[in-house]
Amino acid sequence: MIDPQLAGRLSFLPRLPTEKPLPPGRHDLGLFPERDAVLFVPQAVPARRPVPLVVLFHGGGGSAQKILPMLEAHAEARGFLLLAPQSLHPTWDLVIAGNGPDRERLDLALAAVTARFLLDPGRLAFAGHSDGGSYALSLGLTNGDRVSHVIVSSAGFLSVQLQAGAPRIFLSHGTRDEQIPIDRSGRVHARLLRQAGYDVTYVEYDGRHAYDPAVVRQAVDFFLREMLSAVD
Numbered sequence: 098m099i100d101p102q103l104a105g106r107l108s109f110l111p112r113l114p115t116e117k118p119l120p121p122g123r124h125d126l127g128l129f130p131e132r133d134a135v136l137f138v139p140q141a142v143p144a145r146r147p148v149p150l151v152v153l154f155h156g157g158g159g160s161a162q163k164i165l166p167m168l169e170a171h172a173e174a175r176g177f178l179l180l181a182p183q184s185l186h187p188t189w190d191l192v193i194a195g196n197g198p199d200r201e202r203l204d205l206a207l208a209a210v211t212a213r214f215l216l217d218p219g220r221l222a223f224a225g226h227s228d229g230g231s232y233a234l235s236l237g238l239t240n241g242d243r244v245s246h247v248i249v250s251s252a253g254f255l256s257v258q259l260q261a262g263a264p265r266i267f268l269s270h271g272t273r274d275e276q277i278p279i280d281r282s283g284r285v286h287a288r289l290l291r292q293a294g295y296d297v298t299y300v301e302y303d304g305r306h307a308y309d310p311a312v313v314r315q316a317v318d319f320f321l322r323e324m325l326s327a328v329d
Contacts, residue, residue, distance in 0.1 A: 104258040105196040105239040109207040111216040118142065118213045123165070126209045132183035134206035135161040137169055141176040142214070149177035149220030149321065150210065151248070152203075154229030157188035164229065167250075167308055171317045178214060182206050189232040191256055200236070222320050224248035226308050227277070231255060234286070237264050238295075248316045250308040253277045255286060265296045267319045269312045271304035 121140045125133045142148050151172070155164035161181035172179040182203050184190065190199040210216070223244050225233035230252035237247035238255065241262030248267045251274060268290075270283025279301065287299040298319055302309045 099258055101259065102200065103196055105191070105200055105236050106259060106261075107200065107204050107207070107236070107240050107243065109204050109211070109243065111211050111218050111221075114211065114213055114215055116212045126206060128205050128209060129202065132160070132185060134180060134182040134202070134209070135165065136210060137165060137172055137179040137181070139173045139176050139178070142178070143176065145215070147215050147217035147220075149217050149222075150180060150214075151177055151222045151224050151320070152180045152182065152207070152233075154189065154223070154225030154232045155181065155183065156225070156227035156229050157192065159227075159229065164226065167226065167313060168224065168317070171314070175317060175321060177220070177321070178210065178216075180206060180210055188228045191232055191235055192228050199232075203236075218243070219245050220320065222246035222248055224250075224316070225252075226250040227253065227306065234266075237266075246320050248320065249286075250312075250316075251277055251283070251306055252286065253282055263295060265298075265319070266290055267298045267300070267316045269300040269302065269309070269316065271306060271309070272301050273304060274306045276306040 119138050121138050124136045161183050165181050185198045190197040223233040223237040230249040231254050234249045234252050234255045237244045238257045239259050241264040244264050247264050250269050268287050270279045290297045302312050
């Protein structure tokens with residue numbers, strides 16, 4: 098039998114907060130002496146109501162500071178929390194050898210966020226670009242009973258040993274990506290995920306190995322769509 102933790106299963110579950118919320122802005126969570134997780138809190142966090150959370154994973158050789166601009170302005174404008182964990186090594190453990198310390202660190206970061214904010218379990222997304230997209234997709238499918246949405250930009254692979262739940266998936270990839278060619282990645286992933294029964298939105302754009310701002314806006318709308326309909 099596969100060890101659930103080695104397969105990437107998280108122990109995190111949303112719960113009632115026990116600590117004071119953090120003020121608006123970027124915050125190192127103080128969990129690790131190096132490459133700490135960073136939480137961005139927007140001005141408009143709803144009081145006493147569940148708040149959406151996006152967990153954003155950086156690419157290989159990246160950092161929280163490099164990847165936060167992908168979604169930080171949207172988090173501020175649309176009122177969702179944005180958590181940027183950082184891999185212990187230059188890229189995520191799953192890319193190197195399998196689930197290990199990065200999964201453990203992610204669990205601790207998620208627990209720290211839910212201790213301070215009431216999270217909306219129906220609006221909890223894993224997102225990422227490049228290696229971060231591969232990590233978001235792999236862990237999102239493994240923990241789809243806790244992750245409601247997966248937002249993936251230019252992922253190279255997916256590695257799933259256990260599947261749970263049915264998160265909604267937004268895939269995007271540049272047609273001129275020379276680093277991770279679309280024919281062996283984005284198009285293959287979209288086909289396989291649809292065959293497996295997942296709800297997949299797949300977007301191709303004219304670009305290289307970089308996320309496209311217009312497509313990112315589309316992904317944010319995808320993440321918040323039902324919430325907007327309820328407000329309307």
